[in-house]
Amino acid sequence: MNVLDSPIEYLKGVGPAKGDLLKKELGVFTQRDLLLQYPHRYIDRTQFHRIGELSEHSGEVQIRGILRRLTVAGQGRKKRLVGTFRDPSGALELVWFTGVNWIEKSLTVGMEYIVYGRVGAFGHKLNIAHPEIEPVKTENVKAEASFAPVYPSTEKLNTKGLNAKVRRRMAKQLLDKLAPTDVPENLPAYLIQKFRFPSRLQALRQIHFPKDAEELKAARNRLKFEELFFLQIRLLQIKRRRKDVVKGYVFDQIGDYFNGFYQEKLPFELTGAQKRVVKEIRRDLGLGVQMNRLLQGDVGSGKTMVGLLCMLIALDNGYQTCLMAPTEILAQQHYEGISEYVEGMDIRVEILTGSVKGKARKTILADLAEGHIHILIGTHALLEPKVVFKNLGLAITDEQHRFGVAQRAKLWAKNNPLPPHILVMTATPIPRTLAMTLYGDLDVSVIDELPPGRKEVETTHRTEHHRMRVIGFMREQIAKGRQVYVVYPLIEESETLDLKNLDEGYEALRREFPPPEYQISVVHGRMKAADKDYEMQRFVKRETQIMVATTVIEVGVNVPNASVMVIENTERFGLSQLHQLRGRVGRGAEQSYCILLSSFKLSNEGRERIQTMVRTNNGFEIAEADLKLRGPGNIEGTQQSGILNFRIADLAKDGKILKAAREIAARILDDDPKLERPEHHPIKWYLEKHGKKLKGWSRIS
């Protein structure tokens, strides 16, 4: 057995009690787990701060000085150990609340120490609570790496004797006993040479105890590459295997539906990007392999038309299709839009949502099963087992980030014997690095061009002080016949509060825009679907000039005459949400405006978000900025997947490495699909041993 597989408690210096803690607190069960728990940062042992220059904002510091006094203060639970620590520039206090007796015994007043910790303040006095402290001994300083690793930790670990120092010692203990055979190489020799990577064992040594910045960088590069490379190999393997195994219907007919529509009914010329994407999809559908394709495109880039054209291809080949949207409003809009497009074409389009009930529902279900319905549009309601198609050939999901993995998997099961082709359309662009990972097993088409003649939405940032001017501007625009959205944030935890915001906002607006001259629609999540729809329709029909709403209007809604979007409490929205909202205007011929209202005081991140919105209209750019600001784990729709829990790679920063890893992985699988060549044995061996753990994200399969 590999020593790394042995339980963590067997490592010298750990034992059962500490072992349990490591398991509970960090999920470290084996010695391998410990080895792979990389430091999240390092203390630069070469830098010392001067106490006299510290403040409570200094953060974590390293200081060197003499321990001057050591006293036990307080009683019982308040008992603490307080030391005075002094260097030539000043003094501060060191405080311990646990382990008082033991620590007191281990320290000597008058001796010189190196202290490391976070500066805090109590009254006017600076202190460091639970510092790392060790005597200055020359041989000690030399032996330690100049970068001391700091590991992810918890309060419990720190107070139960598994502090930074102990963790460091454990890592050292483990690394010292490892031989190269314990950590076999998992990358082909030619890659290691090409990139001048350290060996795997070397890289692990260096990531824990780097001698200098260069060693650290080399180790990081290799380990990041390794992590991303194996992920890509797995994703590409899944994709390839699916293509080998999952047969799909061959749509090789382009017939009257498609041609008739394309030649006679298409209301505009397709953009170059739309044409290219339709071609890509057409090719896919003819291969006899199930299509799994992600269609990315910015807000307003015309994804719906591409979807419709694909549906027509399915119809030409004798199959039914469906389109699933995340909200009723959106489903309704698709239903109306698509019905209008195909009017007079002998195509039956129906809509199925939660609010279609009774006899109407029965009829739809029966006709669907009989094959009398060609295109079914709807919400999650489409996924119910009772919804049975005669022959579903293509399923499209719109605005995909709202649907979970499991829901898409249900679509697969909607047809027998072969699964339908799947086209997933995103609401807003996803950064490239995320797409490569989250959807690395799907084919991706990108519409990277907007229809001609779009005027960029003019975006401005305003604070409360400007409210009257904003009202004045709204009045001007309404006088020109335009319509205005006013959007309030909705955060689920405090829905009541948000409703209050919206109600108050509505009342205030009514005072500024009184009836009968002005009419205002209100739509929010707590309303019944029918009421929402009624209010939406009033706005669509221009019976109301202002639509006050929560983010339910976020996706898809299309009212070309609405040319002003006012967003309240902008700082509470995420970037992709803001971009979606802004996408609701700028759909007609008129110049459109987006006004971002916020309070005067903003966090740095809030300010960044707003500045990004003002700077650019490009969804791909915004997506990249979002990734940088919030990190991959917080991007909408990625939370549940677990796929983004990297040990060391960072999609916001490691785009280049990821791209290289994907390209190399693809090339290797092209040349040697089964990884049979001797030079690829390291990869094969590693996948066999550890590949299972990489499986959590095989999603639709």
Ligand code: ADP
């Ligand atoms: P999204 O990609 O955000 O779903 P839509 O499909 O709703 O965008 O399209 C946005 C608007 O652009 C619609 O009103 C649609 O009719 C229009 N549109 C789509 N393609 C074109 C085109 N090639 N030329 C002109 N207008 C187009």
Ligand code: MG
């Ligand atoms: Mg859309």
